[in-house]
Amino acid sequence: MRASRYHLNTLKEAPSDAEVASHQLMTRAGMIRKLAGGIYTYMPLGLKVIRKVEAIVREEMNGAGAVELLMPVVQPAELWKESGRWEQYGAELLRIKDRHDRDFVLQPTSEEVITDIARNEIHSWRQLPVNFYHIQTKFRDERRPRFGLMRGREFTMKDAYSFDRDDEGAQRSYDVMYDAYMRIFKRLGLEFRAVAADTGSIGGDRSHEFQVIADTGEDLLVYDPGSDYAANIELAHAPSLLAERAAPAESLAKTPTPGAAKCQAVADLLGIPLARTVKSLVLATDPEDGPAQIWLLLLRGDHELNEVKAGKLPGLKAGWRFATESEIVEHFGCKPGYLGPIGTAKPVRVVADLTVANMSDLVCGANAEDFHYTGVNWGRDLPEPELVADLRNVVAGDIGPSGQGLAIQRGIEVGHVFFLGTKYSEALNATFLDETGKPALLRMGCYGIGITRIVGAAIEQNHDARGIIWPAAIAPFQVAICPVGWGKSATVRDEAEKLYAALQEQGVDVILDDRDQRPGVMFAEWELIGVPVRVTVGERGLADGVVELQSRRQGENVKVAVGDALAQTLAALAQA
Missing domain, CATH: 3.30.930.10 (Bira Bifunctional Protein; Domain 2)
Known part of the structure; x- marks a missing residue:
């Protein structure tokens, strides 16, 4: 393909609504044009x-x-x-x-x-x-x-x-x-x-995702560096962090916690680790007949609810929602921020995360504004939970199948x-x-x-400050030949044409930039577009018997003999 016969229309600036690199670079490189929200013309x-x-x-x-x-x-x-x-x-x-x-x-x-x-x-x-x-x-x-x-x-x-x-x-x-x-x-x-x-x-019943690793990914992936275990965080098993429940060491006390509506604030006020606290999440299910059923899910204060896991619990599989404030007040006698399993105004179904079920002397809301219970113990101060289940998201460092700490990375x-x-x-x-x-x-x-x-x-996954860096298998063009002085030098044109024809014979998807642009403009455009290999042909280099070869990923210019240009370009492409 010759650039003069192709449609290239790159932009210096990305549109204001382009939030991520791929959106910005595809628009700037002239690969997509927005027609309506979420609908694009593929250029x-x-x-x-x-x-x-x-x-x-x-x-x-x-x-x-x-x-x-x-x-x-x-x-x-x-x-x-x-x-x-x-x-x-x-x-x-x-x-x-x-x-x-x-x-x-x-x-x-x-x-x-x-x-x-x-x-x-x-x-x-x-x-x-x-x-x-x-x-x-x-x-x-x-x-x-x-x-x-x-x-x-x-x-x-x-x-x-x-x-x-x-x-x-x-x-x-x-x-x-x-x-x-x-x-x-x-x-x-x-x-x-x-x-x-x-x-x-x-x-x-069985499912695997294929995730491209990228810091901008919306999904969190959990993997064990010491084994082949890997799972989306929605599915990753989060074991109890306590092997067994310790014997109570504190007495139950209703402790003032003025203004401390969050677990971190409670921990700071009482001078205890956040891991001693328990957060209360209130869910509701709506049966076909009768009032809503209220559920109280208990997680350690430094853990987050995994909503997918919650949706698989018996009684919640048919669908659930977060309870309204009026439902919370009706069942707990208190607004959110100080909720807990002791002394609810109406019966609720209590589900404890695996770790919470093994905690002792825990701290939880007292169902009274500005108060929390300390020294709370299962069996002594409140009944054992109706259900114990894995409710939380895995966190980095949780022990994996190999015995090593699990790692988390982002993926698309x-x-x-x-x-x-x-x-x-x-x-x-x-x-x-x-x-x-x-x-x-x-x-x-x-x-x-x-x-x-x-x-x-x-x-x-593949870009830098200058633009896209395509894997060779899916690059729009694998090689760009950039003649410097196309309109002035017959020698430059002849050598560029020879290399162009030779690469085509080898089945390479190559574009010859015959638009007679200034070198800086030409180079910047092909770096933005992300062609894996660029060959620069100029009079000065030809006088010395060389052309310049650049790998987009490595970024270094290498001078190669004109007679070796085809072989060296193919070699660079194989490594791109």
């Missing part, structure tokens, strides 16, 4: 990167035995009502009507459609296993779209769906996809980690694999005839990759 450079990501994903999916099809963006509401997700999915599901007043959705995912295909196309066990996939536009009506392609409303996703005759076969299909994902992200040239994860709104989720079982096949009655001729439910798995999010995540 030629950006689309080239997206297509390269798609090609790698498609090759590995095909290689793993998946079969490509293409499902519609617009889906009938009937399927979503049949699965139960028409109401369950929430406000992110964009619901629309056609001219006949029939309900449709813009697909955020395709479990319903693919299950409908399976129940109409798969009749016998002899047709199994099978894995269908497509690469298609998705739409999720994010309340606050932000971060460019990282959290947009319209995006491109690869989603695949496996169908098997039994759970054992479905687990094998899951493993095949897991391995394919490992190959995909290695080929993309990204630093990533596969972590055990919550299944979320998709449902299912770019892929997710789920074992669904019969969640959708049962809801949509997707069956096949087994070897005995009897109908049986299909076992399913689903596997997603955020194609456009990968582009943003790659930049978040």
